[in-house]
Amino acid sequence: DIQMTQSPSSVSASVGDRVTITCRASQGISSWLAWYQQKPGKAPKLLIYAASSLQSGVPSRFSGSGSGTDFTLTISSLQPEDFATYYCQQANSFPLGFGQGTKLEIK
């Protein structure tokens, strides 16, 4: 099974900051990686698929990069509504797996 490891587990930042979250797969997954945002009590929301493709309706301040085993999610200029928990997910093979999550908190 492919293990997904995110870092950091939590990060504090201010509105306007640039934030990067990383995700590492235990084996190569090409570009089969997705990123989600989840707010408390809500379902996850797809942000990025295929490592770097922006889901329709998602602001352009979100971007994804990487291939193989190392991936990043970047938020170029944090907005108040971006404070949430972010998860990566490998979409290369079953069983599917998620990273443990990164909680983005207000500094």
Add this chain to the structure above:
Amino acid sequence: EVQLVESGGGLVKPGGSLRLSCAASGFTFSSYSMNWVRQAPGKGLEWVSSISSSSSYIYYADSVKGRFTISRDNAKNSLYLQMNSLRAEDTAVYYCARICRAGVVGAPDAFDIWGQGTMVTVSS
């Protein structure tokens, strides 16, 4: 509006059974693989099971294999999860989620549409 609505959650004793349903609307349900994903209280996301558009391909997480059964009824635009031999560690919010590409058979992908979730609590 594209929508998924789960139902069927509740409180059940260890060893008991529960059947979850997910009603789809606003898209051609029969064209998409569907999934169940769960989240234990205060924890991260865990993929549970996937079923292809025509039910030809079915996959389970090891943690539920042999106890849970995924199924779908394309005529009713509905997805199901039959959960047997429930354990305390199955306590979670259960989400149904749609694969983001139509016409993909038996292959994984990202999940673009999620339901609001239904809570399952396993406790004596």
